[in-house]
Amino acid sequence: MKKLNLEIKHDRRGSNSVKWDHKDFIDSRASDKALPLWLSDMEFKVADEIIDALSKRVDHGFFGQSMPGQKYFSSIEAWYHDRFSWNIEKDSIFYSPGVLPAIGFAINSFTKEGDGIIIQPPVFYPFAQLIEENGRKVVNNNLINDDGYYYIDFDDLEEKAKDPNSTMLLLCSPHNPVGRVWKKEELLKIIEICKKYDLTIFSDEIHCDLTRKNVRHYPLMSLGAYDKIAAAVAPSKTFNVGGLPIAQIIIDHVDLKDRWNKETYGKHFIRFAPPLDMVLCETAYSHCAYWVDEVMDYVEDNFDFIVSFLEEKLPQTKYKKPEGTFLAWINFGAYVNHKDLMDILITKYDLLIEDGIVFGQPGDGYFRLSIACQRDILEEGLNKIVQAINELQEQ
Structure with missing residues (x-):
């Protein structure tokens, strides 16, 4: 069975990606270098079988x-x-x-x-x-x-x-x-x-x-x-x-x-x-069932990483691994005001996540992160959030 290397990162800029190229879709203040963890869009390349089949169909003309x-x-x-x-x-x-x-x-x-x-x-x-x-x-x-x-x-x-x-x-x-x-x-x-x-x-x-x-x-x-x-x-x-x-x-x-x-x-x-x-x-x-299964194994490990990370550094979030999706729903509002956190993440820390308030009033204080990405990208994003929260609490 084919084994995927999901640690490989791919440069998606310049492809008209909503996630990477159109960050103003979520906030016009976002810079070109902002790290996007905000859209339910994976950072794993599509299965080779799909690419080959589409290429063959294109060659048909x-x-x-x-x-x-x-x-x-x-x-x-x-x-x-x-x-x-x-x-x-x-x-x-x-x-x-x-x-x-x-x-x-x-x-x-x-x-x-x-x-x-x-x-x-x-x-x-x-x-x-x-x-x-x-x-x-x-x-x-x-x-x-x-x-x-x-x-x-x-x-x-x-x-x-x-x-x-x-x-x-x-x-x-x-x-x-x-x-x-x-x-x-x-x-x-x-x-x-x-x-x-x-x-x-x-x-x-x-x-x-x-x-x-x-x-x-x-x-x-x-x-x-x-x-x-x-x-x-x-x-x-x-x-x-x-x-x-x-x-x-x-x-x-x-x-x-x-x-x-x-x-x-x-x-x-x-x-x-x-x-x-x-x-x-x-x-x-x-x-392509094998591709889904391998990707979900990697995502599961990412969720386990988030649980350990937050237990150590932001325990008041009381984060629990979700039963489904590749989206993390996290109560950073347990530490700081959600608007203040969004502002500083965008304007200073170049990180894009989604404010839970857009999902309805019960989402106040929560944030949604897309975590179907390479581990170092996820860790970088979480560290930015910790730094932003610490800065806001010191003000």
């Missing part, structure tokens, strides 16, 4: 309109069956140009203007934006924070779900940014409540492959307890190919399928899929 073929569907079906025991039928797989556009399509497909859509902050910030910009109402079912370990407030969820104006739950599973991988019994309780009050569930499972050792992700639809569900999966986070926007939306429910088609095909004429993106999927899902 034709890029006309294309549609998913049997290899595309078979690769998806096999991946989710083998890793999650999830049996997906071909006619339940729908193409989308990414998960975030899919959430927008789902909001317009499955709800009407003015409807309430439940989310569970602190949660990926585009959720609220997409709900509001599409004329719906954000309904917050805040997670319970128990010293950095998060639980679902099921009593509050039921209160919000039984409101006749609430029509959909937008679930993040595994959860970004807190890193929870929901247990089977938690997912069944979610289903029980949504079924009781006839809520549609859109389950964003883009991080499903990125779990810690001995932690199992359960695809919501695989539990078979409810069919008024649409799920989003994608190769983007799993194989570090977020710049090639393709996602698979899985829908079994006949009426939801019809609504989805009316929105995507009828209104936006999303019918075809880019040829390179399909080659990417076929290759990644069929030949």
